[in-house]
Amino acid sequence: MDELYECNPRNAEAYIALGSNMGEREKLLLEAIERIDSHPDISVLRVSGIYETEPVGYTDQPPFLNMVIAVSTALEPLNLLREQLEQERFLGRIRHERWGPRTIDLDLLLYDNVRMDQEELTLPHPRMMERAFVLVPLHDVISDSHPLHEGIQAASHAALRGGKEGITLWKTINWRSASEPFES
Ligand SMILES: Nc1ncnc2c1ncn2[C@@H]1O[C@H](COP(=O)(O)OP(=O)(O)OP(=O)(O)O)[C@@H](O)[C@H]1O
Numbered sequence: 603m604d605e606l607y608e609c610n611p612r613n614a615e616a617y618i619a620l621g622s623n624m625g626e627r628e629k630l631l632l633e634a635i636e637r638i639d640s641h642p643d644i645s646v647l648r649v650s651g652i653y654e655t656e657p658v659g660y661t662d663q664p665p666f667l668n669m670v671i672a673v674s675t676a677l678e679p680l681n682l683l684r685e686q687l688e689q690e691r692f693l694g695r696i697r698h699e700r701w702g703p704r705t706i707d708l709d710l711l712l713y714d715n716v717r718m719d720q721e722e723l724t725l726p727h728p729r730m731m732e733r734a735f736v737l738v739p740l741h742d743v744i745s746d747s748h749p750l751h752e753g754i755q756a757a758s759h760a761a762l763r764g765g766k767e768g769i770t771l772w773k774t775i776n777w778r779s780a781s782e783p784f785e786s
C-alpha cells in the first residue's frame with residue numbers, strides 16, 4: 603500500500619462494480635451480491651439501481667447490466683479482491699477477449715481512502731472516472747460523507763448529460779437491508 607492505512611480495517615467501506623452481458627444477466631448479478639453478502643466478513647450495505655448500458659471498448663457485443671454495491675468489510679483490500687475473483691470463477695466467467703463479453707465481472711472501485719498501485723490491485727480503480735456505467739450506479743450508493751462524493755456526483759451528471767454512453771435505468775431492486783454488523 604502506498605499510503606499509511608489508518609482506518610480500522612474491521613470497518614472499511616468499499617464499493618464494488620458488477621457487470622454482466624452473457625446468460626441470465628440479472629440473476630447472475632443478484633447471485634453475486636448474495637454470495638458476497640454471505641461471506642462472514644462482508645456485509646452489503648446498499649445496492650444501486652440496475653442499469654442497462656451499451657458496451658464500451660469492444661462494442662460488437664450484447665448490452666450489459668451494470669450496478670454498484672457498497673459493502674462494509676473486515677477484509678483487507680487484497681483479500682476482498684480475491685474473494686471477488688473467487689465469486690467470478692464460481693459464477694462461471696468465461697473470458698475470451700479483453701473487454702469482451704462476460705457472465706460476471708466484479709471490480710473493486712474504492713476501499714476507504716486507500717490508494718495503492720500494484721498489478722494485482724490498483725485503488726481507486728484506474729478507469730472508474732471515465733466510465734458512465736460505473737459512475738452513475740456508484741452515485742446511487744456512495745455515502746454523502748465520502749471524500750469523493752462531490753466528484754462522483756459531478757462526473758455522473760456530466761456523463762448523463764453528455765449521453766455518449768447509452769445508459770438506462772433498467773430496474774430498481776429492494777435490498778433487504780443488512781443493517782446488523784457481522785460477528786467479530
Ligand atoms: N481495482 C481493481 N479491481 C479489480 N481488479 C483489479 C483492480 N486492480 C487491478 N486488478 C487486476 O486486474 C485483473 C483483471 O481484471 P478484469 O479481468 O476485471 O479486467 P477487465 O474487466 O478485463 O478490464 P477493466 O479492468 O478495464 O475492467 C484482476 O485479476 C486483478 O488482479
Ligand SMILES: Nc1nc2c(c(=O)[nH]1)N=C(CO)CN2
Binds near residue numbers: 660701
Ligand atoms: N457497458 C459496459 N461496457 C463494458 C463493461 C461493462 O461492465 N459495461 N466492462 C468492460 C470491461 O470491464 C468493458 N466494457
